[in-house]
Amino acid sequence: MMSKDNDEEKNNKSKNKLRKGLWSPEEDEKLMRYMMNNGQGCWGEVAKNAGLQRCGKSCRLRWINYLRPDLKRGAFSPQEQQLIIHLHSLLGNRWSQIAAQLPGRTDNEIKNFWNSTIKKRCITITSSSTSQNTSESYSSSWLEPHDHNSMEGFTMMPMFSCSSSQSPSIIIDEHLPMPMENNNMHAAMGINNNNNNMFVPPLLESATTSNVYFDNKVVNVEEDSLISMEDWELEDLMMIKSVSSPFLDFPLS
């Protein structure tokens, strides 16, 4: 049997308990008003001072992903989609860095878009590619427009070769190393400066190999020809973009 005091205590506890789940319009209003009046500060204080029963982290996420006034709304434009695909091929799952190149877009938004749309599209394309040509296997890491055989204006560009051509699905490890010739990034990214065309960097016949995930299988690639993405500066990558992505007909911010 619970006493009245105990009931009250329980009530208070639940009142003090931080809310979770979807934000109500009232909460949005509170956070928005507070941020407009006070600007960004310690998120723990924001939550408290705005009168929200939310943790600071939750407030931060809500502001960054939804309430921020400079957010762009609506579907990704074809240009944005191409840029996302391109940047992902360079940066992997570094969504915040990708988002930094797309004004008004959030890392969460891009991540969701990638996981729900592009990834599936890539797998579909890869699947149809492999079923048509069993001598080649494609990675999901590159799409290029202007191909008449492509799906929705995209077609796969091979980045890695693989001995297995049985299964269509590909898993890209975030630490997936890119084929490299020492630090020659242009060569590694398949950039041919003579004609701006992409080409497939060949895997060397080397004894030293490293493991790469492909269709849930481990595939060996040559370590000598690899460099960690961590060694790359974004500026370098964006410099590559200007060479390797002639299809981007808009400037990066």
Next chain:
DNA sequence: AACATTGACAACCGCCGTATT
């Protein structure tokens, strides 16, 4: 009409790096 499935989006969780004490 009812239920199941799918897709898109929102939000949480856990980990990590950094600053502060």
Next chain:
DNA sequence: TAATACGGCGGTTGTCAATGT
């Protein structure tokens, strides 16, 4: 130097509407 708090990030899960059966 260790402990703590905080912000940021990527992975994952939850929610809900649209669509299919």
